[in-house]
Amino acid sequence: MEEKKLDLNSIIGFVLIFGILIYWFYTTQPTPEELEAQRAEQVQDSLAQAEKSQLQPAQQAVAAQPLSDSLAADAYARQVGEFAFTGVQEGVTRLENEVLLLEVSNKGGQVVRAQMKQFVNHDSLPVDLIREGNSDFNLQLTTRENRVLNTRDLYFEPEVLQEGDTRVLSMKAKAGADRYLEFRYSLKPGQYLMDFDLRSQGLSLGGDAVGLDWKLSAIRHDPSVMYENRYTRLTYRHNGNDIDKLAANGEDDDTETEVRWMSFRQHFFSSILAAAEPLPSVRMTSEDLVDGESKETAFTKTFGAETALPLTGGELSRRMFWYFGPTDLDVLKQYEDLSLADSIPFGWGIFGWINRYIFTPFYGFLSSFLPFGIAIVVMTIIVRILMSPVTYKSYLSQAKMRVLKPEITEINERLKDNAMKRQQETMKLYNKAGVSPMSGCVPAVLQLPIFYALFMFFPTSFALRQKSFLWAEDLSSYDTVAQLPFSIPFYGDHISLFPILASVAIFFYMMMTTGQQMQTQPGMPNMKFIMYLSPLLMLFFFNNYASGLSLYYFVSNLITIGIMLVIKNVILDEDKIHAQIQEQKKKPRKENRFQRKMREMMEEADKQKKGGRK
Known part of the structure; x- marks a missing residue:
C-alpha cells in the first residue's frame, strides 16, 4: 500500500478548518447578558417553586421585588439572622433646605451625597463633600446570639416627617414590629448643621458598646491640588477646649479622650461629626494622597475616626450632629455651644487671636x-x-x-x-x-x-x-x-x-x-x-x-x-x-542691669586673657 504523506496544501487546509472551528465556537457562546438572563430564569423558577410551598410574608415580599433587589435581600436576610426583612429596596431619600442637599441611602442608612447648593468648585461644578462612595459611616453591632452586624450592610426603611419647620428623615433597620435601629436626621431651614440621633429599641444588643467607624476621602475642589492639600487636615476638640490636628503631610494617627468633634476639613469646606456628650475615646487617622501637582488627582487625603458608643441596658441612645458646610467664621460661630469655629486654622496663640478677632x-x-x-x-x-x-x-x-x-x-x-x-x-x-x-x-x-x-x-x-x-x-x-x-x-x-x-x-x-x-x-x-x-x-x-x-x-x-x-x-x-x-x-548715665552685666563679663574675660598671657 502506498504511504500517505502530508503535503503543504493539506497543512494549510487543516489550519483553516481549525481556525473556522475556533471562530464558530467563539461566536456561538452565550453573551454575558444571555448568561444573566439564564440565571434570572433559574432564580425565578426556584422562587416560583418556593411560592407553592407557602412562603412567609417577608419572603413573599422579597420574591415580588426585581431580581437584583431580591438577590441582595436574600444575602441580607441570611446575614442579619433575626432582623426580619421588610421589603426595603435599594434607593436614596433626599433631605434638603436652601443651602444643603443630602441624599441618604436605604442601604446603610448613611449620607451618600452632601452638596453645597450655593457654591461651585474651580470647574464651576457644585461642591460635593460626599459623593460616589468617598464616605463610609458604619456601626458595628453585636446581637444577642453574638452575631456581628455592620450597618453598612443593613437595609433601612425611610420615613420623612415634618416637625414644625424642621425636616426629619427617620431611617429604621427593623428586627421586628417594635424592635429596630434608627438613624434620625433633622435638618432646619438655612442650616448646615443637622441633628443626628442614634437609638435602638427592643434589640437588647450584646456587649458594652457599639463600634463607630467613619472614613472619608477629601474631594479636590481647587485648581492646585498641592495648595489645597496644604490646608486639608483633620482637626478635633478634646479634653474640654483643647484643639489639636493631625499632620498635614504623610500618615498620622492619634487617640484622644473626651472628644467633642472631629472635623475633616477640605480647605474651605468641612465635614464635621460632633457629639452632644463627649466621646470617651476616639482614634483618628489621616493619610496623604497627593504626590506632586497633577490635574488627574481627585482626592487629597483620607481621614478616619473610630470610637465606641456605650450602651445603656443593651440599648443605644446617642445624640450627635453632622455639619456639611463652609469653613467660614460667620457660619460656624452660629454653633457656639459646639465651638465649631475653633476648627478654622487661624494660627496658634496670640497670632490666632489677632487673626480671629481683629483681621x-x-x-x-x-x-x-x-x-x-x-x-x-x-x-x-x-x-x-x-x-x-x-x-x-x-x-x-x-x-x-x-x-x-x-x-x-x-x-x-x-x-x-x-x-x-x-x-x-x-x-x-x-x-x-x-x-x-x-x-x-x-x-x-x-x-x-x-x-x-x-x-x-x-x-x-x-x-x-x-x-x-x-x-x-x-x-x-x-x-x-x-x-x-x-x-x-x-x-x-x-x-x-x-x-x-x-x-x-x-x-x-x-x-x-x-x-x-x-x-x-x-x-x-x-x-x-x-x-x-x-x-x-x-x-x-x-x-x-x-x-x-x-x-x-x-x-x-x-x-x-x-x-x-x-x-x-x-x-x-x-x-x-x-x-x-x-x-x-x-550727662551722667546710670547703667541698667543688662549693661552692667555685659560690662562685668567683658572685664572678667579681659582679666582672664591678660592672666593667660602671663
Whole structure:
C-alpha cells in the first residue's frame, strides 16, 4: 500500500478548518447578558417553586421585588439572622433646605451625597463633600446570639416627617414590629448643621458598646491640588477646649479622650461629626494622597475616626450632629455651644487671636461695602498707618547709629588690635549716647505677630474664596499671568505677577534698611547677601501662595517705603539728633542691669586673657 504523506496544501487546509472551528465556537457562546438572563430564569423558577410551598410574608415580599433587589435581600436576610426583612429596596431619600442637599441611602442608612447648593468648585461644578462612595459611616453591632452586624450592610426603611419647620428623615433597620435601629436626621431651614440621633429599641444588643467607624476621602475642589492639600487636615476638640490636628503631610494617627468633634476639613469646606456628650475615646487617622501637582488627582487625603458608643441596658441612645458646610467664621460661630469655629486654622496663640478677632471681622467689615481687592488695599493702608510709630522708632535708631558712625570708626581704628577693649569702648559710647544697637530689632519683633496672622489669614479666609481683583481670578489662591510648558522646582508651572511686584518692593525696602545697617555696622558682611536673598525667596515661595497675601505685601512695602522717606526727609533732622546725642553724653548715665552685666563679663574675660598671657 502506498504511504500517505502530508503535503503543504493539506497543512494549510487543516489550519483553516481549525481556525473556522475556533471562530464558530467563539461566536456561538452565550453573551454575558444571555448568561444573566439564564440565571434570572433559574432564580425565578426556584422562587416560583418556593411560592407553592407557602412562603412567609417577608419572603413573599422579597420574591415580588426585581431580581437584583431580591438577590441582595436574600444575602441580607441570611446575614442579619433575626432582623426580619421588610421589603426595603435599594434607593436614596433626599433631605434638603436652601443651602444643603443630602441624599441618604436605604442601604446603610448613611449620607451618600452632601452638596453645597450655593457654591461651585474651580470647574464651576457644585461642591460635593460626599459623593460616589468617598464616605463610609458604619456601626458595628453585636446581637444577642453574638452575631456581628455592620450597618453598612443593613437595609433601612425611610420615613420623612415634618416637625414644625424642621425636616426629619427617620431611617429604621427593623428586627421586628417594635424592635429596630434608627438613624434620625433633622435638618432646619438655612442650616448646615443637622441633628443626628442614634437609638435602638427592643434589640437588647450584646456587649458594652457599639463600634463607630467613619472614613472619608477629601474631594479636590481647587485648581492646585498641592495648595489645597496644604490646608486639608483633620482637626478635633478634646479634653474640654483643647484643639489639636493631625499632620498635614504623610500618615498620622492619634487617640484622644473626651472628644467633642472631629472635623475633616477640605480647605474651605468641612465635614464635621460632633457629639452632644463627649466621646470617651476616639482614634483618628489621616493619610496623604497627593504626590506632586497633577490635574488627574481627585482626592487629597483620607481621614478616619473610630470610637465606641456605650450602651445603656443593651440599648443605644446617642445624640450627635453632622455639619456639611463652609469653613467660614460667620457660619460656624452660629454653633457656639459646639465651638465649631475653633476648627478654622487661624494660627496658634496670640497670632490666632489677632487673626480671629481683629483681621477677620475687620476685613469682613471693609468687604461689605468695598470690592474685595480694594478692601485688602484699604486694610493694608490702615495697618501700616497704625504700625508707623514702630517704623519711626526703627528709623530713629538707624539715624542715631549713623550719627555715631565716625566715633565708632575712631574706636575701631584706635583699638584694632584689642577686640575685647574695642567692644567695651563701643558699649560705653552707646550707653553715654543713650543708644541701643538692639533698638532697631525690637520694632521688627513687634511686627512678627502681624506678619504671621496675615500669613494665615489670606489662604484660609472664606471671604476671599473665588473673589477676583485685576488679573487675579481668586484672591485666596495664586494668580496666573503665564502658564509654563514645564515645571520649575519650588516655583511651579506658572508665573504669578503679584509675587513679582511684592519681591521688587521688598528689594527696595531692603536696600533702604539693610544698606543703612551695613553703613553703620560695617562688620556685617552677610547683610548684603540677605538683601538679595529675601526678595528671591519671596518670589519662589509666594508664587504658589494666595495672591491676596502677595497683594498685601506689595502695597505694604510701598507704603513703608513712603513712610520712611517722609521720616527721613521731613520729620528727622540728623544734625539735631547729633546735637541731642552730644548733650546726652555730657550727662551722667546710670547703667541698667543688662549693661552692667555685659560690662562685668567683658572685664572678667579681659582679666582672664591678660592672666593667660602671663
